[in-house]
Amino acid sequence: MSKTAIIYWSGTGNTEAMAIAIEKGLKSGGEETALLAADKATPGVAGEYGKLALGCPSMGAEELEDSVFEPFFASVEHELAGKKIALFGSYGWGDGQWMRDWQERAKKAGADAFEEGLIMQEAPDEAACEAYGKRFAAY
Numbered sequence: 485m486s487k488t489a490i491i492y493w494s495g496t497g498n499t500e501a502m503a504i505a506i507e508k509g510l511k512s513g514g515e516e517t518a519l520l521a522a523d524k525a526t527p528g529v530a531g532e533y534g535k536l537a538l539g540c541p542s543m544g545a546e547e548l549e550d551s552v553f554e555p556f557f558a559s560v561e562h563e564l565a566g567k568k569i570a571l572f573g574s575y576g577w578g579d580g581q582w583m584r585d586w587q588e589r590a591k592k593a594g595a596d597a598f599e600e601g602l603i604m605q606e607a608p609d610e611a612a613c614e615a616y617g618k619r620f621a622a623y
């Protein structure tokens with residue numbers, strides 16, 4: 485069983501709630517985990533874990549949050565080739581375009597991106613997040 489890092493940015497707590505529930509699901513699937521806020525993650529983090537679950541809400545205009553998460557993601561992008569990653573995040577009024585763009589970007593970097601990512605409008609359905617984590621544990 486590999487070790488999975490869940491690394492996220494959250495302004496108002498919705499994506500953080502997703503991260504916590506996804507970690508619970510990963511653990512119930514037998515995975516060892518580490519939960520990290522993106523501002524605490526080091527650029528070498530991708531190499532330290534077998535799998536990554538990465539969370540960021542839709543910000544700007546359907547973009548990743550630009551002061552912490554975007555620089556973090558850019559710093560690990562070159563290490564994603566062949567890596568199993570699961571993207572997730574909360575959104576408000578859009579239709580999930582930021583996630584489709586983000587999945588595309590991750591795949592271009594060579595990542596093995598799980599499902600279509602997981603998006604939740606505002607406060608998440610924690611049971612659905614937990615189930616996503618459990619499926620990712622088995623991926």
Ligand SMILES: Cc1cc2nc3c(=O)[nH]c(=O)nc-3n(C[C@H](O)[C@H](O)[C@H](O)COP(=O)(O)O)c2cc1C
Nearest residue numbers: 494495496497498499541544546574575576577578
């Ligand atoms: C500055 C800002 C920009 C946002 N831009 C978008 C957007 O482009 N599309 C969207 O669906 N939601 C947008 N939202 C809504 C957030 O994605 C939503 O409130 C989300 O639940 C926040 O997640 P968090 O609690 O993890 O910070 C924006 C919110 C803020 C504060």
